[in-house]
Amino acid sequence: MRIAIVGATGNIGSALLEELHGREEVSSLLGIARRLPQQDAVPYTYAEWSSADIQFPESVETLTELFDGADAVVHLAWLIQPNSKRELLRRVNVQGTKHVLEAAAAAGVSRVAVASSVGAYSPVSDDAPRDESWGTEGIPGSHYSEDKAAQERVMDEFEALHPDTALVRIRPGLIFQSGAGSEIQRYFAGSLAPVQLLNIVRPPMLPMPRNIRSQAVHSRDVAAAFAEALIQGARGAFNIAADDLLTAETIARVITGRETGRASLPIPLGPLKPLVKAANRAHLLPMDEGWLQMAEQVPVLDTTRARTELGWQPTVSAKDALAELVAGMSSGAGRGSAPMRPRGESPHSGYPLPDADHSLPEGIDVMLLRQYMSDHLAGATAGVQRIWAMASAFEDTPTYPQLSQVAQAIASEHQWLSDLIQRQGFPRPGMTAPLFWVGEKVARLKPYARPPLKRSPSALVLETELMIAAITAKRQGWEVLSDYAEELGVPHHVFHDLIAAADEQREMLDEVHSYARSRAFRTDRETLTPQL
Template sequence: MRIAVVGATGNAGTAVLRELAARDEVESILGIARRLPNREMEPYRQADWQQIDIQFERARADLEKALNGYDAVIHLAWLIQPNKERDLLRRANVDGTRHVLEAAAAAGVRHIVVASSVGAYSPVDDDELRDESWPTEGIESSHYSVDKAAQERVIDEFEAAHPEVTVARLRPALKFQGGAGSEIQRYFLGKWAPVQLLQLGRPPVIPFPKDVRAQAVHTDDVARAYVLAALKGAEGAFNICADDVLDAARIGGVVTGNSKYGRVVPVPSKALRPLIKAAHRTGVLAADEGWLDMALRVPLMDNSRAKRELDWWPSMSGAAALEELIQGMAEGSGKRSAPMRPRDPQSTAPFTLPDAEHQLPEDIDALALRQYMSDHLAGATAGLNRIQKLAEAFMETPKYGDIATVAEEIRVEHHYLEELIQAQGFPRPGVTAPALWVGERLARIKSFFPQGVKITPSVLVLETELMMSAVTGKLHGWRSLMPISEALGVPQGVFEELADDALRQYKILQDVHDYARQDAFNKSAETDPEDALPSSE
């Protein structure tokens, strides 16, 4: 059986690839994503890949071509962030689902599995278990829930128009796995949450909303459900969750690790909501108050249909899955894809570092080498900040996937250079590197405006040009280290690969530059909305 996975690089997608690769009945796997992963590493090496951004109408033709000859499609793609970009989220999540469904039907695919969510369900005020017949009108104060309900309507319309295609919609509970620790921290807690302190010990007590109760499921169990639905040609809706219910006491027990039920200071939800809202608005917390509303109002699910018709059973309790996630968050765990990237890039970096006992030969001028590498690290730090901002600026364009992929590669290379410098016995760069970094930040004030100020197409042209110059400098840096690679304790092929990567990145940026400068200075130009660069206040 030939199966394509749309959104194959995130929490669920990575697990689905693992599950598909383990199935003898699966002949081939196609991964589709707008940001490609490192395809030389597991589990991404098990699939063929296509880079397609499904939010655009034009994606339908690319999707139809890519899906031709496949027996089933598992559609998992969903943007969680950025919360404030509602048009982007709606376009990627709701319109994107429509584009995938219509393209799959046009390609002759006869079975589709779609990732819906418990968040699609209408609100309740009790703890009764609901089956799949419960209405899916969403919770209006949660953008995630509203869009999941809208996705359900898209599926309804598609099924009515295409009775020849069977569609299964799976509604999982919260999906937890250790390998998604870094991703879930970024999407929901944010970068300011000191989750790494959990490696030193658990808090003796936690504050928690007393009314929250939820269900969870290990991501591997969800992946198995998606694959079973695809292989069996299942049709209709299926609730996917572990059998236990996580209330405040049970969650407190897992987080504190003190006892089965832990110690929790109950916090009234009404008092907590404005605090979450304020923390989100100030950037301290990634999740907005809608997630609390959803946690308070979604129904508890009855998973008996999945057990009966898919022969699916959870292998792990929701509490055990939560414990694994907490440990993964503490460690900053992840995989080599943009959504799943770990907190420490070196944990999955493909480049070789010197052995622990490595020492520089005496004929190497250590002082000159230290200065050279430190200056390049300063430039790499500036370039990393620039490429990340550039990717954000292009988020609503067809070029986002390309430039975001380059940004992730540069992030990993930056960390590698840091580790390489320390492996030579050099201390972390001192005054020079921060000074150069500050100077670069000051130089770009005019280019990247503070929040609320207009970003124009001409600015993006200039920023792309500056990034191209930075990549050129990086290229020459790797080439300069090639002749002394043995002295550095690194196989020469590592620097050759890094230089080749820089050349490829430059070509991508050239293409982005060509796109950015189209009519950038023409006031009267009429541009297709899908081609337009963002120019919002």
């Protein structure tokens, strides 16, 4: 089987690549994502890769071409953040699912599997297990649940139009693995949460909302369910969850590490919701109050159908999967993709560095070279901040894949240059880097925004021009350092590769600039937010 996986870089996708790679029924894998992963890193090396942004109607044609010759398609792509961009979430999650299904039908794919969720189900007020026949109207107040329910309606319509296609819906509980630790921290706890302290000390007790309970499952077990469903050509919905239930006390025991005595300090859920809402609106907490609403009202999943029809069994308990996730969060674990990147790390470029004891030879003005490299690093620090800000600001436009790819490349090069400077025995930049950082922030305080709080179409044009200029300056820096490659202990080809990478980055930004300038000053076409 040739299988195409849309959204293959995330929590489920990484596990599914490993699962399918080991299946003799699978001949090849195609990974599809907005932001491509480190393709030389496991498990992403198991697949061929292509980029597509499923939120736009134009993606149907692209996806149809990519699906050509595929025996099965798996749709995993889902955008959880940012909560404030509700239209973007709906466009990616709901319309994106519609576009993937339309492309699969156009390409003649016979088997399709879609990641649904326990969040799609209608609310309950008890712990009685529900099978797949329970209603999927979602839980009001949770944008995730509401979009999952809307996704179910898209699949209903597809099944009615294409009865010959075997469409399977996998509805798992919470999905945990160690490698998702940093990703889940960013999505829910935020960078301010001191989860790394759990490696040193555990709290004696943990405040926990009353009446919350949830089911969890290890990502490997979810991947196994997807694999069985695809290989068997299954149809319909399947609940996937471990046997044990995660109560407030169980969760507290895992986080505190306590085996005996009470680990949770019960607190009422009602007053907690406005506090979470306020923290979210103040940008102190990524998670919004809708997740508490869902935790209180999702049903307990009956997994009988998956066990009997797919022969599926969980191999990891919910408690053990949670313990693995907590360990991953405390250590900052991740994998080689943008959504799963480790905490505090930029994607590494993979370029070689000199030996740790390398020293510059005589005949080099060490002070001048150190200052030159430090100034370029300071400029790169500001550039990294600026390009990530651009990618975030224009996430809902067709330019996002190029912007995010350039941002990842610049971040990895910044990390490599920083490491190279340290290998030469140079200290990190002193006042220069903070001054560049402050200057970059001040430069952003320009009247780009039109009231009321609307981005100006000209902002994308000007910001891209500034970044192109910065990359041009960076390229010249690589040219200079290439003349001193031997003295720096770096193979000559490294700087040639960096120069070529800078050219590729300029080409991608030229594409962004072409898109923006053709629309920015016209009144007859949309520049930033496309029409549905």
